[in-house]
Amino acid sequence: MSTHLGRFLRGFRSLGSSPLVRTHPSARVSSRPASVRAIATFPLSIFSKSRDYSLPNSSWGPEMMQLYEHYTSQCEVETAAGEKVGGPWKRLPSYNRSLKYATGGVYLSKIIQSKARLFTRNIREVGAAFEYVLFVNEKEQRCLCLFQAGHLLEGPPGNVHGGAIATMIDTVTGTHATILSGPVMTANLNINYRSPIPLGSTVLIESALEKKEGRKTFVTCKVTSTNGSKVHTESTALFVSINVSHLLLGQ
Ligand SMILES: CCCCC/C=C\C/C=C\C/C=C\C/C=C\CCCC(=O)SCCNC(=O)CCNC(=O)[C@H](O)C(C)(C)COP(=O)(O)OP(=O)(O)OC[C@H]1O[C@@H](n2cnc3c(N)ncnc32)[C@H](O)[C@@H]1OP(=O)(O)O
DSSP: OHHHHHHHHHHHHTTTSOHHHHSOHHHHSTTSOHHHHHHHTSOGGGOOOOOOTTSOOTTOOHHHHHHHHHHHHTTEEEOTTSOEEEOSOEEEOOOSOSSTTOTTTTTSOHHHHHHOOOGGGOOOSTTSSEEEEEEEETTTTEEEEEEEEOGGGBSSTTBBOHHHHHHHHHHHHHHHHHHHHSSEEEEEEEEEEOSOOBTTOEEEEEEEEEEEETTEEEEEEEEEETTSOOEEEEEEEEEEEOOHHHHHHOO
């Protein structure tokens, strides 16, 4: 698992400067298929500086901030000898595109590709839609997301749209499954909506590994109020491991 997590975090750190693209093709990508080499040769100037959306912004309310500080403080702990070491949790950075010019790259025009953005990170107004940060606990094989739902996510009046909740569950379980198993696609997502989530509120989205069977990773997920007293949503998800070319080239 730590191998996957390391790769995942390195991947995130290099977002916007993906090694797939920054590596000069002549020496290092010669063993890759021609279509992947084509992706690798896009000009470097297409990359803009990436903003890490998982960091606090002015829209975050007191509950988001308090929980963020709580889990951030557990990302680094001090030993008895006063040495700082990694704690039980790790914060996952988050960007608005995971791999530029990647998914379906050979089928989509460069214009569409250059405009493509991660669904949950594509609204510029801070606080308007999906405000969230993910933490992962490797040892416990758990992922925790602090989610503040903005006013553009309305479904039933005053409450969050079920599709927006499903999006966040897919995001959390999908990221978790990627950490656990490498590249995956959502094959199945079951959701029971138990109680509405008020717009503007902060909730916890927690996923846990249920089991792994060959290429299949089964994850459970629960959305609760921040004190855990109210269950908003319960869910199970199945992710199937894929070959990277499935992601990059749709094959
Ligand atoms: C350089 C790479 C970097 C990678 C980085 C990747 C991600 C970065 C991570 C995070 C990014 C940030 C945020 C993430 C945010 C959101 C995550 C969103 C994820 C999605 O939003 S993703 C879109 C929706 N998703 C699809 O668009 C999938 C469409 N679909 C397919 O692409 C295929 O369908 C596929 C690939 C799923 C399987 O196809 P396949 O041909 O590979 O495998 P096959 O069909 O043989 O199934 C193998 C075994 O799974 C069982 N199985 C399959 N499907 C099942 C089902 N539905 N129910 C029950 N069991 C099922 C079979 O029964 C068999 O089981 P068994 O082996 O036991 O027989």
